[in-house]
Structures are given as C-alpha cells and as structure tokens.
Amino acid sequence: MSRSVLMLPGDGIGPEIVAEAEKVLKKVNEQFELGLQFDHGLVGGAAIDETGEPLPGKTLDRAEKSDAILLGAVGGPKWDKLEMAKRPEKGLLGLRSNLKLFANLRPAILYPQLASASSLKPEVVSGLDIMIVRELTGGIYFGQPRGVRKLEGGERQGYNTYVYSESEIRRIGRVAFEAAQQRSGKLCSVDKANVLEVTVLWREIMDDLAKEYPDVELSHMYVDNAAMQLVRAPKQFDVIVTGNMFGDILSDEAAMLTGSIGMLPSASLNSEKQGMYEPCHGSAPDIAGQGIANPLATILSGAMMLRYSLGEEKAAEAIEAAVSKVLDQGLRTADIMSEGAKQVSTREMGDAVLAAL
Ligand SMILES: NC(=O)C1=CN([C@@H]2O[C@H](COP(=O)(O)OP(=O)(O)OC[C@H]3O[C@@H](n4cnc5c(N)ncnc54)[C@H](O)[C@@H]3O)[C@@H](O)[C@H]2O)C=CC1
Numbered sequence: 001m002s003r004s005v006l007m008l009p010g011d012g013i014g015p016e017i018v019a020e021a022e023k024v025l026k027k028v029n030e031q032f033e034l035g036l037q038f039d040h041g042l043v044g045g046a047a048i049d050e051t052g053e054p055l056p057g058k059t060l061d062r063a064e065k066s067d068a069i070l071l072g073a074v075g076g077p078k079w080d081k082l083e084m085a086k087r088p089e090k091g092l093l094g095l096r097s098n099l100k101l102f103a104n105l106r107p108a109i110l111y112p113q114l115a116s117a118s119s120l121k122p123e124v125v126s127g128l129d130i131m132i133v134r135e136l137t138g139g140i141y142f143g144q145p146r147g148v149r150k151l152e153g154g155e156r157q158g159y160n161t162y163v164y165s166e167s168e169i170r171r172i173g174r175v176a177f178e179a180a181q182q183r184s185g186k187l188c189s190v191d192k193a194n195v196l197e198v199t200v201l202w203r204e205i206m207d208d209l210a211k212e213y214p215d216v217e218l219s220h221m222y223v224d225n226a227a228m229q230l231v232r233a234p235k236q237f238d239v240i241v242t243g244n245m246f247g248d249i250l251s252d253e254a255a256m257l258t259g260s261i262g263m264l265p266s267a268s269l270n271s272e273k274q275g276m277y278e279p280c281h282g283s284a285p286d287i288a289g290q291g292i293a294n295p296l297a298t299i300l301s302g303a304m305m306l307r308y309s310l311g312e313e314k315a316a317e318a319i320e321a322a323v324s325k326v327l328d329q330g331l332r333t334a335d336i337m338s339e340g341a342k343q344v345s346t347r348e349m350g351d352a353v354l355a356a357l
C-alpha cells in the first residue's frame with residue numbers, strides 16, 4: 001500500500017533540518033518496506049516569495065490529500081513587516097485550521113545522555129517524561145474579533161479575543177484524558193481561571209470529563225504557577241493539557257529541561273489521526289544557513305509521524321533508538337554541546353542517525 005508524505009521545509013533552518021529528517025525517513029522506508037511516497041511543497045516565507053501567499057492553494061490541496069505532513073518551520077525577519085494576515089506564520093496557522101489539527105502533542109523527554117545539557121540540575125530532571133497536550137486550532141490565536149483599531153481621539157488599540165467553545169474544550173480534554181490513561185494516570189489542566197472566564201469554562205468542562213475517566217487523577221493549576229513549577233519540580237507532571245497560547249509558551253519552557261528546543265518534536269492531529277509533524281521550535285533566523293541547527297527534533301517528529309499517522313511503530317522505535325545511539329556516541333550539535341563530547345554539524349548529525357539505523 002502506498003502512502004504519501006508531504007514535506008514542507010519552510011524558512012530559515014527549515015530546509016536544513018527537513019533535509020536530514022527526509023534522509024532518515026527514506027532509509028526506514030526502504031528498511032521496513034513502508035511504501036511511502038515523498039512529495040514537496042511551499043509554505044511560509046518561501047511560498048510568499050514564490051507565489052505571493054503563505055499558504056498557496058496547491059500546498060493546501062496536497063496537504064489535504066496526503067497521509068501525513070512533515071514541516072520544518074516558517075517565518076523570519078524578511079517578512080516581519082508584512083501585515084499579520086500575509087505573514088509566513090499565517091501559512092502554518094492556515095494548515096492547522098484547514099486540516100482541523102486541534103490536538104498538538106509535545107512530548108518533553110530527557111535523553112539521559114543529555115542530563116548535563118538540561119537547564120536544571122540532573123537530579124531534578126533525570127527520567128523526565130512529560131506530555132504536553134496543547135489545543136491548536138482555537139483560543140486567542142484564532143479568536144475574532146482581532147486587529148488594531150483607532151479610538152476616539154486617534155489613539156490606536158490592539159486587540160485579540162480569547163474564546164473557547166464547550167465542544168473545543170471537550171475534544172482536546174478527551175485526547176488528554178486518554179493520553180493520561182495510557183501513561184501514569186495523572187493529568188494536570190493548566191488555565192487562568194482566577195482571571196479569565198473562558199478558562200473558568202475550560203476548568204468546568206475538564207471537571208465534567210473527569211467523571212468519565214475515574215482512573216485518571218485530574219488536577220488544576222494556574223498557568224503562572226505551572227511555569228514556575230516546571231522549573232522547580234518538573235517531574236510532578238505527567239500529562240499537561242492546556243490552551244493554544246499557554247501550551248505554546250510552556251512547551252518552549254519544557255524544551256529547555258530536555259537540553260534544547262532542538263530536541264522537542266510534535267504531532268498535530270485531527271479526528272481522523274491525519275497529522276502534521278514539526279519540531280516545536282521556529283525558523284531560528286539567527287543560525288540559519290550556518291549548518292549548525294539541531295535536526296533531532298525534526299527527525300523525532302518523523303518518528304512520531306510513523307507512530308501516530310502511519311501506524312509504523314517498529315520504524316518509529318528504530319529512529320528513536322538510532323537517535324539515542326548517536327547521543328551515546330557523544331555526538332552533539334552546538335545547542336546540546338557539553339564537555340568531552342564531539343561537536344557536529346546539522347548534516348553530520350543526520351548522517352550519524354542514518355548510520356545508526
Ligand atoms: N512552528 C513554526 O514554524 C514556528 C515559527 N516561529 C517563527 O520563527 C521565527 C523565529 O522565532 P524565534 O522566536 O527566534 O524562535 P526560534 O524557535 O526560531 O528560535 C529561538 C532560539 O532557539 C534556537 N533554536 C531554535 N531551533 C533550534 C535548533 N533546531 N537547533 C539549535 N538552536 C535552535 C534559535 O537559534 C534561537 O536562538 C519567527 O518568525 C517566528 O514567528 C516560531 C516558532 C514556531
């Protein structure tokens with residue numbers, strides 16, 4: 001059976017890291033006879049430069065027809081002066097909303113080899129394995145109305161709207177409760193229910209759902225405390241469920257517990273388990289073109305793709321084992337470099353994973 005994978009490299013370091021993930025995916029495709037067909041498309045700034053739009057119709061059409069998508073990252077200073085609706089980031093948000101990819105899974109796992117690269121002391125993070133379940137197609141990133149308006153007197157006012165409907169909360173809640181059931185049975189819902197009505201509703205729905213999952217222990221935490229607890233005692237968390245913006249911020253924070261944002265993969269799924277897979281980081285314009293970006297988050301996103309959308313658990317595990325082996329060999333990109341290790345480029349890291357497979 002042939003299945004199609006759409007590669008969307010995007011901008012900045014996107015093409016560099018996606019090239020490494022593609023090598024790795026093509027190798028497991030051969031080794032495990034997966035029958036994957038690879039196609040390529042434009043999104044973000046690269047698409048704006050070529051077609052004038054961050055999400056060309058052709059890309060969306062191919063994305064809708066593909067079994068899974070691997071995306072690098074979008075955005076960069078070249079396009080930052082464009083009005084919001086025309087920026088590269090709209091291409092990514094458009095893919096997420098058009099494909100209804102509401103469930104964003106961001107596992108923050110510390111590879112033991114990287115304990116000294118973590119921002120926290122090894123004893124605080126050893127064995128760290130957190131799953132952040134972030135709602136991805138609602139909340140303040142999508143709420144209407146939004147914009148900048150002129151007030152009486154001429155002063156301008158920027159505004160966005162934080163909205164969640166009951167059904168949006170319920171469907172992401174179910175994903176999180178089910179994830180907790182398959183893990184330790186502990187779920188922490190993160191909100192700001194002491195200030196924001198939308199998250200009072202969020203909390204109410206989570207409490208309601210908890211009645212259907214008696215084997216899951218649900219707790220609630222305000223987002224400011226959660227941000228603090230993540231760096232104080234991160235191992236108190238197993239599954240965290242939260243809204244779009246809080247999840248965006250907390251997952252970058254959690255990334256540093258694993259050594260680098262260059263280590264954090266993600267899966268964005270819809271109800272049909274069609275998925276887009278991408279590293280949690282952005283296009284890193286400050287290091288783009290230097291061949292020093294860490295490709296492991298993208299390679300590990302490829303493993304998540306095999307697991308969640310293509311049902312190829314063995315191939316996914318093979319990639320994860322190869323990454324672990326490469327770290328055992330002491331190979332490190334600059335962001336996870338430590339004393340006694342050997343620094344390698346983006347391409348050398350990809351080649352090492354390939355050789356370890
Ligand atoms: N999913 C996406 O496409 C995302 C896109 N962005 C966009 O990316 C652009 C840059 O945003 P920033 O806030 O600078 O966030 P960023 O995640 O691109 O970079 C933050 C810092 O992390 C480093 N970094 C990121 N990925 C790395 C990797 N693989 N290896 C080594 N170091 C890495 C960068 O060098 C930088 O110092 C913006 O245009 C932003 O809108 C930001 C986040 C996600």
Ligand SMILES: CC(C)CC(=O)C(=O)O
Nearest residue numbers: 089092093141248280281
């Ligand atoms: C365009 C942004 C919402 C992307 C981002 O920061 C993310 O998804 O982590």
Ligand SMILES: [Mg+2]
Nearest residue numbers: 248249252280
């Ligand atoms: Mg982010």
